[in-house]
Amino acid sequence: MNDIQILIDELVKFRDARNWDQFHNTKDLALALSIEAAELNELFLWKTTEESELVDQAKLKEELADVFAYALLLAGKHGLDVKEIVLEKIKKNGEKYPVEKSKGTAKKYNEL
Amino acid sequence: MNDIQILIDELVKFRDARNWDQFHNTKDLALALSIEAAELNELFLWKTTEESELVDQAKLKEELADVFAYALLLAGKHGLDVKEIVLEKIKKNGEKYPVEKSKGTAKKYNEL
Amino acid sequence: MNDIQILIDELVKFRDARNWDQFHNTKDLALALSIEAAELNELFLWKTTEESELVDQAKLKEELADVFAYALLLAGKHGLDVKEIVLEKIKKNGEKYPVEKSKGTAKKYNEL
Amino acid sequence: MNDIQILIDELVKFRDARNWDQFHNTKDLALALSIEAAELNELFLWKTTEESELVDQAKLKEELADVFAYALLLAGKHGLDVKEIVLEKIKKNGEKYPVEKSKGTAKKYNEL
Numbered sequence: 001m002n003d004i005q006i007l008i009d010e011l012v013k014f015r016d017a018r019n020w021d022q023f024h025n026t027k028d029l030a031l032a033l034s035i036e037a038a039e040l041n042e043l044f045l046w047k048t049t050e051e052s053e054l055v056d057q058a059k060l061k062e063e064l065a066d067v068f069a070y071a072l073l074l075a076g077k078h079g080l081d082v083k084e085i086v087l088e089k090i091k092k093n094g095e096k097y098p099v100e101k102s103k104g105t106a107k108k109y110n111e112l
Numbered sequence: 113m114n115d116i117q118i119l120i121d122e123l124v125k126f127r128d129a130r131n132w133d134q135f136h137n138t139k140d141l142a143l144a145l146s147i148e149a150a151e152l153n154e155l156f157l158w159k160t161t162e163e164s165e166l167v168d169q170a171k172l173k174e175e176l177a178d179v180f181a182y183a184l185l186l187a188g189k190h191g192l193d194v195k196e197i198v199l200e201k202i203k204k205n206g207e208k209y210p211v212e213k214s215k216g217t218a219k220k221y222n223e224l
Numbered sequence: 225m226n227d228i229q230i231l232i233d234e235l236v237k238f239r240d241a242r243n244w245d246q247f248h249n250t251k252d253l254a255l256a257l258s259i260e261a262a263e264l265n266e267l268f269l270w271k272t273t274e275e276s277e278l279v280d281q282a283k284l285k286e287e288l289a290d291v292f293a294y295a296l297l298l299a300g301k302h303g304l305d306v307k308e309i310v311l312e313k314i315k316k317n318g319e320k321y322p323v324e325k326s327k328g329t330a331k332k333y334n335e336l
Numbered sequence: 337m338n339d340i341q342i343l344i345d346e347l348v349k350f351r352d353a354r355n356w357d358q359f360h361n362t363k364d365l366a367l368a369l370s371i372e373a374a375e376l377n378e379l380f381l382w383k384t385t386e387e388s389e390l391v392d393q394a395k396l397k398e399e400l401a402d403v404f405a406y407a408l409l410l411a412g413k414h415g416l417d418v419k420e421i422v423l424e425k426i427k428k429n430g431e432k433y434p435v436e437k438s439k440g441t442a443k444k445y446n447e448l
Contacts, residue, residue, distance in 0.1 A: 002114065002115045003114045003115060003116050003194075003195045004115050004116060006195070007194075007195060007198050007199070010198075010199065010202055011198075011202065014202050014205065014206065017211050017215075018209065018211060018214050018215050018216070019215050019216040020214075020216075020218070022216075023218045023270040025161045025164065025165065026156065026161075026164045026165050026167060027156040027159065027161050027164035028161075028269060028270055030149075030152050030153045030155070030156055031153060031156075031265060031268075031269055031367065032269055032270075033149050033152065033153075033179065034146065034149035034150055034152070034153050034262060034265070034370065035262045035265060035266050035269060037142070037145050037146035037149040037179075037262075038146055038258060038259045038261075038262030038263075039259075039262075040142050040145065040146070041142050041143060041145075041146050041255060041258070041259060042259050043142070044138065044139040044142055044143075044255075045252060045255055045256055045259060045442075046247040046252055046256075046442035047139065047442075048385070049137045049138075049139050049140075049384070049385075052137065052138045052139035053137065053138050055138060057190065057192075060186075060190060060192070061192060061197045061200070061201075062197075062201060062204075064183060064186055064187060064192065064197060065197040065198050065200065065201035066201065067145065067149075067179075067183050068183055068194060068197070068198050069198060069201060069202075071176060071179050071180055071183065072198070074172075074176055075176060078169065078172060080169075080172070080173060080176065082115075082119075082180060083115045083118070083119060085173045085174075085176060085177040085180070086119050086122075086123075086177050086180050086181060086184070087119070087122065088173070088177065089173075089174060089177035089178065089181060090122055090123065090126050090181075092174075093126065094126065097130065099129050099130060102130050102132075103129075103130050103131050104130070104131040104134075106132070106135045106381075106382035106383075135382040140381060140382055143255065143377060143380075143381055144381055144382075146258065146374060146377070147374045147377060147378050147381060149374075150370060150371045150373075150374030150375075151374075153367060153370070153371060154371050156367075157330075157364060157367055157368055157371060158330035158359040158364055158368075159330075160273070161272070161273075218269075218270035218271075226338065226339045227338045227339060227340050227418075227419045228339050228340060230419070231418075231419060231422050231423070234422075234423065234426055235422075235426065238426055238429065238430065241435050241439075242433065242435060242438050242439050242440070243439050243440040244438075244440075244442070246440075247442045249385045249388065249389065250380065250385075250388045250389050250391060251380040251383065251385050251388035252385075254373070254376050254377045254379070254380055255377060255380075257373050257376065257377075257403065258370065258373035258374055258376070258377050261366075261369050261370035261373040261403075262370055264366050264369065264370070265366050265367060265369075265370050267366070268362065268363040268366055268367075271363065273361045273362075273363050273364075276361065276362045276363035277361065277362050279362060281414065281416075284410075284414060284416070285416060285421045285424070285425075286421075286425060286428075288407060288410055288411060288416065288421060289421040289422050289424065289425035290425065291369065291373075291403075291407050292407055292418060292421070292422050293422060293425060293426075295400060295403050295404055295407065296422070298396075298400055299400060302393065302396060304393075304396070304397060304400065306339075306343075306404060307339045307342070307343060309397045309398075309400060309401040309404070310343050310346075310347075310401050310404050310405060310408070311343070311346065312397070312401065313397075313398060313401035313402065313405060314346055314347065314350050314405075316398075317350065318350065321354065323353050323354060326354050326356075327353075327354050327355050328354070328355040328358075330356070330359045
């Protein structure tokens, strides 16, 4: 079994042992994800770009793990194959951001 | 090679082909992640919990893939092993939320 | 002097007494705002719509005040007249969402 | 009548003309606020701190107005006096961040 499925299974096991499935609806899982993303961002608040690179690794691990946890639970709930959806998105982005037009610029595709 | 590393490698390849490494500092990657998380949440805005379960799967795939993309790029940039950090976090959460105390309640650990 | 300006002045006074102007650049103020918005949302996480209406008023006041504080600091920093920009936005939204088309539906303007 | 109440009244009038009160529950208003905060942050994504100061003023006005709109609707829904809650929060923060300890540092109160 691949690592992504192992993680989803562990997260579901953790959830089910606590009867938390009742709270884990799609809308609240997405909300939880964005709250964890904000906690991740708080590590960099009022810090320069350079200071942010030196973020405390223990804190980064914890906050990033929380983000992954809710993203994986969402994928699991909807039977999505994480590898497949990310590879598909990369392909799609390759069409929106062709190398020759997007090289070295951070412009959005609709401004290229 | 495991699936998570395959995805990180593809994302880095995509980034480097466009010389986007210059923009992908830690602080902005985290910011990008939270913006994508907000776009994911927008799929559920003004929708009931029940309606949210019936979310358009194509849109869900795209928004969730964007979230994973930035989370994976962050993990890759800091050399973090996604499997390891998520398993560690599950273990830690198991201590914060022991089954007997947290079963069936959505209370935060500091209110249990 | 109007209430909005009084609040901006008080916030600036608080900031300047602590020499925090050096941290309060536009990008970080916006980031702070979104982190406070996430803390506000955390009050409703795992809660039903009905439960959310009964939110602890003391907590709601605190989190909403934080959101206003950063929004007001941003407006102050860029010399924006809050009353004017909100009234302008209402007018603009009136054109995007004409009553006859948008009555009773939560659809986005581009789906009306 | 003060400017803040004028804005709340205009927003409520706009909402009621469209029968949107049914969608504007507390949980979704808070979610809408955080989505607008993310759109505001998107103006600064991949931009340096310096570039962010030069943000397009028309876009800044629009995104900030959206943030204020939902914050004001939330305040209005819960009968909160914006002036009062912000002044109270400033007072509270003055206790958490005494000038002598917090001058010139961006540390959180629990690290001072």
